[in-house]
Structures are given as structure tokens and as C-alpha cells.
Amino acid sequence: MSKVEFNKETGPREVFCGLTSIVWLHRRMPDAFFLVVGSRTCAHLIQSAAGVMIFAEPRFGTAILEEKDLAGLADAHEELDRVVNDLISRRPEIKTLFLVGSCPSEVIKLDLATVAEKLNKRFLGQVRFVNYSGSGIETTFTQGEDGALKALIPLMESSNEEKLLLVGTLANNVEDRFKKIFKNLGISNIESFPPRQSTELPKIGKNTKVLLTQPYLSDTVRDLKHRGCEIISAPFPLGIEGSTEWFLAAAKAFKINELKVHEIISPLINRAKLALESHKEILKGKRLFLLPESQLEISLARFLHNECEMDLIEVGTPYLNKDLMKEEINLLPDNTKIVEGQHVEKQLDRVRESNPDLVVCGMGLANPLEAEGISTKWSIEMVFSPIHGIDQAADLAGLFSKPLRRNQILTTKTLVTH
Amino acid sequence: MELTLWTYEGPPHVGAMRIASSMKDIHYVLHAPQGDTYADLLFTMIERRGQRPPVTYTTFQARDLGGDTAELVKKNIKEAVERFKPKTLLVGESCTAELIQDQPGALAKGMGFDMPIVNLELPAYSKKENWGASETFYQLTRTLLKEKVSSSEKINPLRWKELGRRPKVNILGPSLLGFRCRDDVIEIQRILSEQGIDTNVVAPLGASPDDIERLIDAEINICLYPEIAEASCEWLKRNFGMEYTNTIPIGIKNTIEFINEAHNKLDLPLTNKEELENKSKLPWYSKSVDSNYLTGKRVFIFGDGTHAIAATKIAKEELGFEVVGLGTYSREMARQVRATAKDLNLEALITNNYLEVEDAMKKAAPELVLGTQMERHSAKRLGIPCSVISTPMHVQDVPARYSPQMGWEGANVIFDNWVHPLMMGLEEHLIDMFKHDFEFVDGHQSHLGHTAKQTKDFLNSDEKKEKISKEGIIWTESGRAELTKVPFFVRGKVKTNTEKYAILRGIPEISDETLYDAKAYFS
Numbered sequence: 015m016s017k018v019e020f021n022k023e024t025g026p027r028e029v030f031c032g033l034t035s036i037v038w039l040h041r042r043m044p045d046a047f048f049l050v051v052g053s054r055t056c057a058h059l060i061q062s063a064a065g066v067m068i069f070a071e072p073r074f075g076t077a078i079l080e081e082k083d084l085a086g087l088a089d090a091h092e093e094l095d096r097v098v099n100d101l102i103s104r105r106p107e108i109k110t111l112f113l114v115g116s117c118p119s120e121v122i123k124l125d126l127a128t129v130a131e132k133l134n135k136r137f138l139g140q141v142r143f144v145n146y147s148g149s150g151i152e153t154t155f156t157q158g159e160d161g162a163l164k165a166l167i168p169l170m171e172s173s174n175e176e177k178l179l180l181v182g183t184l185a186n187n188v189e190d191r192f193k194k195i196f197k198n199l200g201i202s203n204i205e206s207f208p209p210r211q212s213t214e215l216p217k218i219g220k221n222t223k224v225l226l227t228q229p230y231l232s233d234t235v236r237d238l239k240h241r242g243c244e245i246i247s248a249p250f251p252l253g254i255e256g257s258t259e260w261f262l263a264a265a266k267a268f269k270i271n272e273l274k275v276h277e278i279i280s281p282l283i284n285r286a287k288l289a290l291e292s293h294k295e296i297l298k299g300k301r302l303f304l305l306p307e308s309q310l311e312i313s314l315a316r317f318l319h320n321e322c323e324m325d326l327i328e329v330g331t332p333y334l335n336k337d338l339m340k341e342e343i344n345l346l347p348d349n350t351k352i353v354e355g356q357h358v359e360k361q362l363d364r365v366r367e368s369n370p371d372l373v374v375c376g377m378g379l380a381n382p383l384e385a386e387g388i389s390t391k392w393s394i395e396m397v398f399s400p401i402h403g404i405d406q407a408a409d410l411a412g413l414f415s416k417p418l419r420r421n422q423i424l425t426t427k428t429l430v431t432h
Numbered sequence: 433m434e435l436t437l438w439t440y441e442g443p444p445h446v447g448a449m450r451i452a453s454s455m456k457d458i459h460y461v462l463h464a465p466q467g468d469t470y471a472d473l474l475f476t477m478i479e480r481r482g483q484r485p486p487v488t489y490t491t492f493q494a495r496d497l498g499g500d501t502a503e504l505v506k507k508n509i510k511e512a513v514e515r516f517k518p519k520t521l522l523v524g525e526s527c528t529a530e531l532i533q534d535q536p537g538a539l540a541k542g543m544g545f546d547m548p549i550v551n552l553e554l555p556a557y558s559k560k561e562n563w564g565a566s567e568t569f570y571q572l573t574r575t576l577l578k579e580k581v582s583s584s585e586k587i588n589p590l591r592w593k594e595l596g597r598r599p600k601v602n603i604l605g606p607s608l609l610g611f612r613c614r615d616d617v618i619e620i621q622r623i624l625s626e627q628g629i630d631t632n633v634v635a636p637l638g639a640s641p642d643d644i645e646r647l648i649d650a651e652i653n654i655c656l657y658p659e660i661a662e663a664s665c666e667w668l669k670r671n672f673g674m675e676y677t678n679t680i681p682i683g684i685k686n687t688i689e690f691i692n693e694a695h696n697k698l699d700l701p702l703t704n705k706e707e708l709e710n711k712s713k714l715p716w717y718s719k720s721v722d723s724n725y726l727t728g729k730r731v732f733i734f735g736d737g738t739h740a741i742a743a744t745k746i747a748k749e750e751l752g753f754e755v756v757g758l759g760t761y762s763r764e765m766a767r768q769v770r771a772t773a774k775d776l777n778l779e780a781l782i783t784n785n786y787l788e789v790e791d792a793m794k795k796a797a798p799e800l801v802l803g804t805q806m807e808r809h810s811a812k813r814l815g816i817p818c819s820v821i822s823t824p825m826h827v828q829d830v831p832a833r834y835s836p837q838m839g840w841e842g843a844n845v846i847f848d849n850w851v852h853p854l855m856m857g858l859e860e861h862l863i864d865m866f867k868h869d870f871e872f873v874d875g876h877q878s879h880l881g882h883t884a885k886q887t888k889d890f891l892n893s894d895e896k897k898e899k900i901s902k903e904g905i906i907w908t909e910s911g912r913a914e915l916t917k918v919p920f921f922v923r924g925k926v927k928t929n930t931e932k933y934a935i936l937r938g939i940p941e942i943s944d945e946t947l948y949d950a951k952a953y954f955s
Binding site: 025027029030031033034052053054055057058059061063071074075076077078079080081083084093094096097117121122149150151152154376377378380382384385 | 433434435436437438439441442443445446465466467468469470471472473474476477480481482483484488489490491492493494496497508511515526527528531532555556557558560787
């Protein structure tokens with residue numbers, strides 16, 4: 015392991031809670047509905063994070079707890095029953111209904127598991143109910159996806175068929191690219207989790223080889239291991255380096271010759287390197303500060319340093335699973351400062367003191383930093399954009415070079431005034 | 433428990449944040465878990481603010497719940513006070529903290545600070561954003577002025593005469609995330625100044641705690657947004673005898689009425705009465721011949737109480753529209769909205785459910801919708817033009833240009849914003865004249881969206897000469913041919929109306945004659 019510097023910080027945080035992941039999960043599985051059992055704050059949070067994505071009837075909603083629900087628990091269970099009945103009669107196309115716990119439902123100890131169990135019996139063969147918590151007292155941002163996937167594992171049937179299972183939400187086009195490349199490598203049985211339809215869950219077992227596409231799935235990985243799956247240890251497929259190592263690790267698990275991997279992906283690598291050049295020109299030598307949010311920070315830091323030659327000031331992450339991130343940390347340059355957790359005020363002090371060229375941060379902090387003259391990139395964009403894989407390396411770099419390029423355009427006089 | 437897919441208002445602590453963020457030298461310590469910081473983006477993204485809201489979130493976690501969350505609150509309060517040195521501290525809790533009952537306000541008061549501390553108790557499971565903003569502004573005003581209550585005599589609104597200066601007023605209610613507040617304040621100050629009235633304090637927008645303490649230097653209050661300021665205005669009236677204005681200066685008639693009200697309360701003679709009629713272009717634009725086509729346009733109105741009521745008056749009395757639906761999501765304003773609706777023989781829709789609003793909109797079949805950003809979406813789906821008149825805020829509601837809703841310029845802005853989505857008179861006239869030209873037959877889209885498309889598909893699919901509509905009515909060849917002659921932008925409506933007529937009369941087949949019968953019936 016390279017000599018990176020690990021720090022922990024506690025204090026006030028500026029990070030989304032796990033409910034936010036509903037924003038991309040509901041798009042991944044269009045036959046599922048996410049029903050948050052929570053407060054008006056939860057409802058407001060999701061619609062604010064989802065921004066302009068207002069649909070006629072979205073596939074997520076909130077059963078808002080009211081004063082009378084807090085008075086007695088039995089009452090709350092009945093109320094939830096009623097809400098679910100309404101919802102299902104209104105939306106008969108729903109195949110899986112996620113009951114999502116929130117801060118208030120956790121604090122009043124509303125037992126969503128029991129509710130889900132009862133509902134499963136009643137709606138047998140029509141709708142499946144699963145529950146998980148996206149509460150801010152237990153989860154940050156992307157951990158919500160971890161919770162949702164973990165909740166689906168018990169529904170996955172067993173099979174000893176050999177297969178490659180890609181775990182973590184991917185953009186559909188990226189997923190298709192990956193599958194094509196794996197097929198070229200000679201791995202034909204490939205499935206994704208989460209699937210594109212909530213009812214098409216892959217079967218798993220001891221010959222399932224799990225390759226993670228996202229770094230925030232600690233609980234899911236643990237439960238997949240319990241089901242006998244083999245977890246392929248690899249960095250994450252961000253950038254050329256990460257993706258190459260990722261493909262190599264998968265090939266190794268399937269006993270595919272390394273040379274074959276290189277043969278298939280080297281044209282992609284060459285093409286990607288060429289595309290990366292113009293971004294590297296802008297990013298090279300620029301100083302980067304990553305605030306914690308998506309748990310993608312370590313992989314992004316690795317990519318932006320190793321492939322785009324940026325200097326890393328500080329790499330924040332809301333939560334660090336050293337085991338899962340082992341391969342990534344190994345690729346980081348020596349003396350990288352990793353900070354797990356957050357004290358947002360102290361961290362912003364360090365941002366200002368270090369005078370970075372670019373800060374990756376949440377939407378609440380971006381404009382205030384811009385107003386102080388510091389260029390920023392929203393971390394939420396990483397979870398909405400197709401950034402995985404060799405083909406997307408230049409697009410990923412583009413997300414970071416664009417704010418710098420824009421800043422340059424706006425501060426340089428290029429036209430002579432006539 | 434209430435199933436909510438989308439909500440017009442946030443929780444009450446977001447209302448408190450609106451007050452804190454609008455002001456200077458204030459800090460708000462909010463006992464809240466991780467995630468509640470999302471509310472910052474409402475200010476930094478939607479309002480495009482270059483400063484973070486002055487809010488510290490205690491960020492308690494599940495593991496803290498077994499331990500001492502009260503200590504965590506105190507630690508955060510101490511750090512926030514040391515770092516931000518506020519002149520007044522607001523302390524409160526979000527929905528989850530309310531359940532664990534740490535009483536952060538009481539804790540703060542026991543910490544020995546010199547500054548005033550406002551303990552905010554905002555019941556998250558029964559109240560909403562605007563109520564939270566109103567309550568926060570009220571508690572803040574009360575905390576900062578309560579010591580002056582007994583020592584002050586009641587304020588005589590005529591005292592400016594003895595003091596030998598122009599009368600002074602406070603403008604109360606404008607806040608961040610309020611609809612066009614930034615520009616309304618400028619417009620109203622300008623109008624008051626022209627009328628010989630000075631502004632003492634604008635609050636909460638841009639005010640400091642010191643300014644709140646100075647509120648009683650003014651003679652009367654202007655209650656600009658009752659959703660936010662009425663409770664404070666009432667308290668100031670009860671305790672200091674300060675009168676406040678009730679008229680909301682949106683639209684020409686209400687702006688004039690507002691000026692009259694202020695003059696009356698201050699006993700300041702109104703010398704420019706005639707001039708007021710010509711301050712805005714709206715009256716003339718509305719009178720000009722092109723606007724003839726606005727007569728009787730059916731409008732559906734939904735928004736917060738203040739803007740929905742104001743829009744109704746303008747629509748009916750200043751633009752000559754017919755109001756066919758009225759509603760609000762502000763339960764606090766339900767009584768007033770119901771009364772306004774009753775005057776129009778309508779039943780007001782009071783709901784927080786946007787799907788109910790969409791249903792009502794569909795039933796009312798308006799030609800224009802005045803609503804929130806959500807009604808803009810719904811109207812778009814229904815192919816009806818829409819103009820946004822109310823919060824909840826969207827980044828488009830914070831335009832770069834000066835764009836008030838109130839006063840003279842506000843009336844100009846409203847005329848343009850409401851009328852431009854509609855087909856204007858000359859345009860409508862020309863299209864009517866040339867409707868049989870080949871250009872108009874098909875393939876030309878109006879800016880009204882894609883309503884014509886379904887009807888177009890209906891006409892173009894000629895596997896059969898006769899065609900059965902969704903309602904099971906047969907369109908004969910002559911009926912279909914006649915329908916193609918109707919200009920595309922009203923074709924959908926003509927088709928629906930004709931079918932409605934056919935069903936009503938039990939006519940199984942629609943011929944060209946049926947179209948004319950229906951036209952006569954509905955005209």
C-alpha cells in the first residue's frame with residue numbers, strides 16, 4: 015500500500031443522505047417504485063435533488079408522517095397500509111415497491127421489515143415489497159444504493175452457473191459497452207445488478223464472480239459473499255488505468271490470458287489517450303481539492319492525478335472502506351491526504367488556505383465558492399453522467415476541465431474591440 | 433400519513449432558513465441529521481446566491497442517539513457563535529430532532545451568551561414552509577422588540593408632521609425564495625418615495641437585528657407578503673399601535689388602492705391621483721384594439737394565496753379574462769381565496785396535491801393557466817399556454833433582468849408575461865384569414881406546443897375512409913375532410929367539442945354538418 019495519509023474528521027457535514035440515490039435508482043428500474051416513509055423534509059429533499067426532473071407521476075414518493083401517526087405505532091402501520099393500497103391501485107404497473115426508511119421513521123422505530131412482510135403476503139404474485147433505510151442518520155448519498163441492492167439480494171435465486179456479475183448502477187450505454195468488451199474477451203455470461211427491470215434479478219451462487227462498478231457498495235458486497243459469490247478485487251473502472259486493471263482482474267478470474275485483454279483493449283486505450291490529451295493540457299499541474307460526497311472521490315483523485323497530472327491537495331470521502339478501496343489506494347501517489355468524514359467549516363478553511371484551482375463539492379457549496387473566485391465541479395454530476403470505462407475517460411476528464419476552461423474564457427480578452 | 437409525490441412547500445425549518453438567509457448578522461443552529469443540508473442548494477442554486485445560508489447543522493447520527501445528542505447541540509452552538517459572531521442567534525430543530533426532544537433552544541439559552549437567542553419551535557409534522565417563515569420572523573421581531581413594549585407609547589401615524597419630516601414606513605415580508613421579492617422591494621420603495629414616503633426598514637430581506645430594533649422608528653408598516661409578515665405586523669400593531677396596509681400592490685387597481693391606503697393611514701394628502709392611472713402601460717395595452725382578442729379568454733389560476741388572489745383581480749378587471757378556476761396551496765390563506773372564488777361563482781381548490789390541480793385544470797378547459805412551475809408542467813402536458821405567477825421557486829423565477837410583479841413596472845411585466853403565451857389579436861386575425869392557404873393545412877407548428885399532433889395522426893391515418901374516434905364515434909369522410917379545413921391550432925379543440933356534442937345528442941356519425949352544428953351549439 016502506498017504511503018497515503020489517513021485522517022478522520024467529525025463535525026457538521028454538508029453531504030446528501032441516502033434517500034438521494036432514489037433519483038438514479040428509479041431511472042435504472044422503471045418498473046419499481048420508491049416509497050419513502052418520512053417527513054415533508056424527505057419529500058422536499060428528493061424533489062430538490064432531482065431538480066428539473068418532474069414527471070407527470072414520478073416513480074418515487076413520500077408517505078409523509080403526520081402528528082397523528084406519531085401518537086401510536088399501530089396507527090402508523092395501518093396508515094402505511096392505506097397509502098400502499100392507494101398507490102398500487104393507482105399504479106398497477108409497479109412490480110417492486112421499495113419501502114424506504116428515513117431519519118424520522120428510524121427514530122420512531124417504524125418496523126418497515128414487518129410491514130413489507132405483511133404486504134408481500136397480501137400482494138403475492140402482483141407486487142414485491144422490500145425495505146431498506148436511506149436515512150441520514152445511517153447513510154450518506156450513494157450508500158442509499160448500497161441499501162437498496164442489499165435489500166434485493168434475498169430475492170435473488172441461487173444458481174451455480176458461472177457468470178460475471180457487474181454490481182452497481184451504470185448508465186445503460188456504458189453497460190452495453192462493457193458487455194460487448196467482456197464478450198470479446200470470451201466471457202459470455204454477464205449480468206448486471208441492479209438489472210434494468212426489477213423483476214429480472216440475476217441468480218447468484220458460488221460460481222458468480224462479482225465485479226464492482228461503483229465503490230460504495232460495502233454491505234451489498236458482504237451479503238453477496240455470504241451467498242457464496244466471489245468478489246473480484248480491482249480498482250474501479252474510472253479512467254484508462256482503472257478500467258484496464260478492472261478488465262484485467264475480471265479476465266484473471268475467468269482465466270483469460272492477459273495478452274488477449276491487451277489485444278482487445280489497446281485500440282480503445284490508444285483512442286482514449288488521444289482524446290484525453292486536450293483535457294490533460296488544461297488539467298496538468300492544477301491543484302485539486304475534493305470535498306466528501308459520492309464516495310467516488312478516491313477513484314477520481316487517482317484518475318485525475320495519474321492520468322491528468324493534477325496535484326491532489328486533499329481527498330475527502332464521507333466514508334472509507336479500506337478493504338474495498340485497497341486497490342485504488344495502492345494506485346494513489348505517496349503522501350496523498352485522505353480525510354474521512356467532515357467538519358465542513360474546518361474543511362472550507364483548508365480549501366481557502368490551500369488556494370486550489372478546482373474544488374469538487376456538493377451543490378450547496380458550489381456557488382459560494384465560485385463567488386470567492388474558486389472554480390468548482392458538482393460531485394452529483396458523477397453519479398448522473400456516463401463516466402465509466404475507457405471510452406468515457408475523456409468525457410470524465412472533460413467534466414473537470416470544463417470549469418477551468420470556462421474560467422479561462424471569461425477572464426481572458428480575446429477579441430479586439432473595434 | 434399523506435402520500436406526496438411532489439410538494440408545493442418545504443418543511444417549516446426551511447421557512448426559518450429563508451428568514452435567516454435573507455438577513456445579516458444572524459446565525460441559525462439547526463439540530464438536524466446529515467442530509468438536511470440539501471436546503472442550502474435552494475439558496476445557492478435556485479436563488480444563485482454567492483453566500484452559504486448562515487446555518488450550522490448539528491449533523492447527529494444514529495450512533496449519537498444512544499449517547500448525548502444534547503452535548504452535540506451545545507458543541508455546535510459554541511463553535512457557530514465563535515466562528516460567525518452573530519448579533520442574534522436562532523436555534524431550532526428539523527423534523528427528526530423534534531422527535532428526540534433535546535430542546536436546543538433552551539440549551540442555548542443556558543450557555544451564557546450575551547446576544548439575543550430566538551428559540552424556534554416549528555412543528556414539522558403539522559406545519560409547512562411559509563408558516564415556518566412567518567413564525568420565525570414573528571419570534572425574531574418579538575424577541576428583539578419585547579423590552580421596548582412597555583416603555584413605548586403607541587405610535588401615532590401622524591407624528592411625522594410634528595417631527596417635521598417625511599413619513600416613514602417599514603416594508604415587511606420580502607424574503608429569499610419569495611416570488612420576485614428582490615425586484616418588488618425596489619419598485620415599491622420607488623413608488624413610496626415618489627409619493628413622499630420614506631422607507632425606514634425593509635425586512636427580513638437585507639435587514640440586520642439592529643434594523644429590526646429600529647422598526648418602531650417608522651409610522652406604519654407595509655405588509656407586502658401576508659404569508660410571511662402578517663403575524664409580525666399584527667404584533668407590532670397590538671404592542672406599538674403601528675397600523676399596517678392590507679392591500680397588496682399587484683396590478684394597477686391594487687397599486688392605486690395601496691397608495692390610497694398608505695396615504696389615508698398617514699393622513700398624507702394624495703396630490704397626483706390622475707397621474708397614477710398613466711404610470712403603467714397595462715391599462716392602455718389592455719384597451720388597445722389588439723387586446724380585443726383577450727376578451728373572455730378562459731384562465732385557470734393556482735398559486736400561493738397572495739399571488740392567486742391578485743392574479744384573479746387583474747385577470748378579470750384589468751385584462752377582461754374569464755376566470756374559470758381558482759385555487760391555492762396556502763391553507764393559511766384558504767379563507768380569503770374561498771371568498772374571492774365565491775365572488776366569481778367558483779369553488780376554490782385548496783390542496784397541496786398537484787395532481788388534483790391538474791385534474792381541475794383539465795375539467796376547467798382553460799385557454800391560459802396562471803400557476804406555479806408545477807402548473808407550467810401540467811399545462812404543457814395538456815397543451816395549454818401558461819405563465820408562472822407564484823412560488824415554489826425555480827431558477828427561472830430569478831431572472832437576471834428587473835422583473836417585479838408589484839407596482840407599475842410589475843403590471844407591465846404581468847401584461848407581457850401573461851399575454852405573450854397567448855395568440856395575439858392581429859396574429860389570430862391573420863391566421864384566420866389565411867387558414868385555407870396550403871401552408872396552414874398541415875405540418876406547421878404553433879408555439880402552443882404539440883396539441884395538434886394527435887389530431888393530425890387521426891386525420892392522416894387513412895387505412896379506412898371512415899374513422900372511429902377514441903370515444904367510439906364514427907367520423908365520416910365528409911366530417912374528416914371538414915376537420916382538415918380547421919386551422920391546426922384549434923383543430924384538437926374543434927374535434928373534442930364536436931365529439932362532445934355528438935355524445936350529448938346521441939349522434940353516432942360525425943359528418944361535415946355535425947361540425948357546424950357543434951360550432952353553433954358551443955358558440
